[in-house]
Amino acid sequence: NAGVTQTPKFQVLKTGQSMTLQCAQDMNHEYMSWYRQDPGMGLRLIHYSVGAGITDQGEVPNGYNVSRSTTEDFPLRLLSAAPSQTSVYFCASSFSRQETQYFGPGTRLLVL
């Protein structure tokens, strides 16, 4: 199993550009989530999904959209990038909310 994979590993965007951060897992996990990590602030939950077709907002959802058309994939879309979205983004998955979350390697995003 590859576990949780994220692409790209690093991305530079200009303000106003849009992009999609990809996340995929091959463990048949129902629960998937996106976090952002800023220096000194730990991880903050952006969006999460409890299964295909079901998504919900986390702590800091503004500026981000998600969808869950399959169990395996949970892309995160930035509609109009802003410098405040410069961060490291982690995707995580687990069998359910009660279970251990497995994190991907992260995507480092720089918005100029």
Added chain:
Amino acid sequence: LAKTTQPISMDSYEGQEVNITCSHNNIATNDYITWYQQFPSQGPRFIIQGYKTKVTNEVASLFIPADRKSSTLSLPRVSLSDTAVYYCLVGDFRAGSARQLTFGSGTQLTVLP
């Protein structure tokens, strides 16, 4: 949300036991306590989870007092490779729960030779 408070940083020497305490004064009845470890440029990795008293696995122990308002992660005989950030996470992990999971700022543990 059950807010957590941890020391920002700790130093230790190889071979010593390290105890990292997390305060969570407003923990709810259905909340569990989970600890994650994160190395630079990697995603967090699960260490241990507990609800009350003591839990032990092959890498750590978790001590939770009766009032559950704090917890202590104990790492026996640390090595240089244990240098990492440790997060205390408190949340309701029940299926269908709408409560969000919250990571604190973490504790930077530095193990010195």
